[in-house]
Amino acid sequence: MVLAPKLHLRQTQSLVMTPQLLQSIKLLQMTHLELEHFLDAEIERNPLLERGEDNAEERAETWQNDPEPRENTAESISDRLDSSLENLFPDDPGTQERISSDLSAQWKSAGGNGLQGGSGTAFDLESTTAAIPTLRDHVNGQIALAFTDPAQLLIAHELADGLDEAGYLSLDTGELAQRVGAAREAINTVLSSCQTFDPPGIFARDLAECLALQLIAQDRYDPAMKAMVENLELLAKRDFRTLGRLCGVDAEDLADMLSEIRALDPKPGMAFSGGTADPVVPDIVVRAASDGSWAVELNPETLPRVLVNEPYYAQVSSQAREGERQFLSECLQSANWLARSLDQRAKTILKVASEIVRQQDAFLVHGVSHLRPLNLRTVAEAIGMHESTVSRVTVNKYMMTPRGTFELRYFFTSALGSASGGDAHSSESVRDRIRALIDAEKPSAVLSDDTLVDMLREEGIDIARRTVAKYREALNIPSSVQRRREKKMLAAAGTRA
Template identity: 80%
Template sequence: MVLAPKLHLRQTQSLVMTPQLLQSIRLLQMTHLELTHFLDSEIERNPLLERQEDGDRAGEWREQEATGKTGNDSPADNTAEAISGKLDASLENLFPDDPGTHDRIGPDLSAQWKSAGGNGLQAAGGGSYDLEDTTAAARTLRDHVNEQIALAFTDPAQVLIAHELAEGLDEAGYMLADLDEIAERIGAARPQMDAVLATCQTLDPPGLFARNLAECLALQLIARDRYDPAMRAMVDNLDLLAKRDFQALGRLCGVDAEDLADMLAEIRTLDPKPGMAFSTGTADPVVPDVIVKAASDGGWSVELNPETLPRVLVNEAYYARVSTQTRDDDRHFLTECLQNANWLARSLDQRAKTILKVASEIVRQQDAFLVGGVSHLRPLNLRTVADAIGMHESTVSRVTVNKYVMTPRGTFELRYFFSSALASASGGDAHSSEAVRGRIRQLIDEERPDAVLSDDALVDMLRGEGIDIARRTVAKYREALNIPSSVQRRREKKMLAAAARGGRSAA
């Protein structure tokens, strides 16, 4: 066998992921906010991209740019005489020549206030300044606590210790720092640390500087003057409360069912995380990408939300005017910018068409849900939608992630309409897992206090309705819905029923 180099020609087909194709894929899975930030950065880098304004303003601007005019007034309207006639005042009265008259409110404020110093529109750094663009700094938990520390302590040593304790607060208001470590670091005695901590635990809102949940609830009850021995026993046995063992809890607290129900209602009004009121985090509102409405012909109208539809324009007039007056390097840069701008515009158009196509097919598949509710939700997977619209499953998957649709039934993520199938006990159509979860919640909400449904009873009832489901699946769905077990529900309903009987007898 002889080893020798040989030259062979072979033809193969392969998918090349070009930068433009990768960009299209990324655009497809971007949310509305992510797409807005991306377009802002692209417009900043590409001089040929611009936002499309509402109405005909963009067309007017492009026409003005093509004709070399940037305003509605003619040059004759910009003379001193014309301006004086419009304002009924001379320029000398509007803009005095004396430079000292500009700084009557102080040099610093005059440099910043948009109607005072300089030309009245420039800030100290030379850029435009608008007071309405500024907002007050968010008030943090640390700021709120430090202000109260300054009023609660007069001894400098105690103020130092209080500030050190405040540094150990987490965002929920709990004091997680080790007191012994702080005492050793700042050279304070442990009794002094405990005294300062006790004073800090009286600050507003009640519950701050607690070291665990029980202490946090106790501090709030003390502030309400409701921390009696019965409440102390309940707070000390939160594990029984979590298990809903109300019989043992009532025995430890020494109260009857009616008083125990009142105590539970009091506990529910407490805040387990008092410091979260000062959290600076913001939640982005859900803006639907697709809007579904009832059509006049009895069907459904599916359209893209114009508020989330990105509008960008390629300024070809600017390119045509500038490219003929630039050097070769600049012309190459402008040509590349034009190609990228055109590709981005086509990618955004393709993205909108793909989202609309996928959403329309989902609405067609889940027409019964829009009419009858969650109980009529059909089993659906990505392959079914992909085959129906002639796309790949990965494309459908990217479209349905973090995209929302507003329907007469509410606003849902597109992923919500995809659920696994549960076999039918009678051999008919399969049932959607989401519809089964909704049915389980409905059955539990309708159960009587004297006939609490166990998981086995739920299995029998669902099989009676033609749903073939295992007990472990029912338990999994129930836990996903945050519904307690039948034992815990029975204890709670018995306690509430006893409290209701006690209230009627007292009346």
């Protein structure tokens, strides 16, 4: 066998992940807030990128008509402005009085009273908001009024440091006593005073103590309530018969006590969590068209406006050196690629959203009961894209429809077979049907999971009992045994009332 070198020509195709392709993929799965931050960083790094504003076209025309830079030298400024003191302050008394009156009129028109801005518009006090006080600030203000002894102040502040965002005390009083060198009785004395602070329930060490503190503040912590708070596990199991026997009350009084317990706040400190919930800004807006179809549009508030400043590039590159010219060329190429990527991103989102609307037309007309089962592959094959591309588009993107605002992922649900051999049913529509059946049940005929299976199969939905139980638990609906106990107790209380 002879070994000899040979030359072979081979033609292959491969997918190379270029930096530009990685950037396009990254842009596709960004939310509009993440995209705004990304563009801010790119604009700061690339001098040829700028935000597209209403007057951007006017600035571009100005650059084209006046390409020469303006020289703001001291000589040019002195030519345009005569800044001699004689001209500013002439010796003529009449002229000085006229200048003084003009300045006084300008001061009045400029809002010299402090309540108006330089443009003459009134200062809006409602536009300024005070900082939201935190739970720590609220508690420290009460500590300063409740204690005067330095040792107690130290212990109270240490206890305040141990509060979590819900208002519960998360530290051990025994460890605190060792750390500050105080007796445990002194720690408990300060803690008892702190537990009387507003809002009622803070500085509690568990849920039972939190509810008890609130009931004490309302003067409703009688022996019956104490027995109920000490047996919250029975309340969670809805074992009202045992709970009524331990509390020594009948069904009517037990129902009133349950109403009082439900009115309490299990997390009193959350009122000082701070911050406001930002509303969801939809990326796609769906409206009913005049011809009976649906108009799918991109939300202009979430569309980034980025312009490539080509006049500035033409102006600077002609005077730049070799290294600077290469840097500007790279910036121009990067800016053009980013603009094309943003345009492609918008087109892809619009194409995927339009196909989702076409697939879920019945949902938009009739509601969640007509939501069709849908997967990523179906949409990808319909629009001629890869399944991974559709998956990236549907992440953290929202669609505003006449039925409400939904994440794009909401429209992709698994399918449940039909008992009659017809079309499959969406799992989300089945959940909605289970909720509706349970809401309509009577106290004398509470529906078990097996009964729900039979009723759904009569409606043409082939579903197993464990699936019904899983959907019911996902909807936070208790079992039939617990619902029966609660409905019987409420019915007995209503009868006696």
